Amino acid sequence: MLEEFKKDMMMKYEMTDLGLLHHFLGMGVIQTNSSIFIHQKKYANSLLNKLGLNECKTVTTPLVATEKLTKDDGSGVASEEQYRSIVGSLMYLTATRPDIMYASSLLARFMHCPTSKHYGTAKRVRRYIKGTLNYGLAYVRGKNAMLIGLCDSDWGGSLDDNKSTSRYAFSFRSGVFSWALVKQNYVALSTTDAVYISASEATTQAIWLRFVLEDFGELQTEATPLQCDSTSTIAITKNPVFHHKTKHIDKRYHFIKDALQEGIIDLVYCPTNE
Incomplete structure (x- = not known):
């Protein structure tokens, strides 16, 4: 397949075949029939x-x-x-x-x-x-990518201003590994608030990654599992009614409820020690 592609390219454009790519901008590239390792x-x-x-x-x-x-x-x-x-x-x-x-x-x-x-x-x-x-980074050929997310927070963990820190990570169950990690400082009144905001930030990333994967031909037909260690956060998110205990949270974080109902994400409990 690769040889046919090169022949087609050389027929259409004036170009020289330099062989497989080995180095690019300080990065090493190892290519095989089944994978690419950078x-x-x-x-x-x-x-x-x-x-x-x-x-x-x-x-x-x-x-x-x-x-x-x-x-x-x-x-x-x-x-x-x-x-x-x-x-x-x-x-x-x-x-x-x-x-x-x-x-x-x-x-x-x-x-x-x-x-x-x-x-x-x-x-x-x-x-x-x-x-x-x-x-x-290893990119393996011929495997469907299953996007999985994790989110967590450190409530009041900043020693400089006592603000909270949110984190999220995403990986693919296909041999291809991708990690997106964010550190943001914000005010949270409780641990549940901090995890809720972290899950909302992770949802925005999940939506973007799903769009990118669709462009690559890896359409995510099922909801993206988003693992979380707070049962109270999951309960608040899955409740379609805005609870009075969440009125103090900025409205922009509540769109996670819509993403859950539309089947874009699925908030799943994951114990802290895991």
């Missing part, structure tokens, strides 16, 4: 060489789950130029490494006046990259 192993190695971290010890996670960063943590001022260079390199790596997207976005919030603790956290992310050099 990675940035060479760039990650050059980054570690530049920083002298070839022999550093690896870690299994980019961040410490219980650790929170603040603007002024009293650990002293770090080099702003070095810190910006490191964070910029990490942001470029996210093109094929969605697993470091959250860590890179978090570190980017402290580009001005970074502290030694921020620099140490950035160093941990690099140690994580050292142990995951072979990671990348």
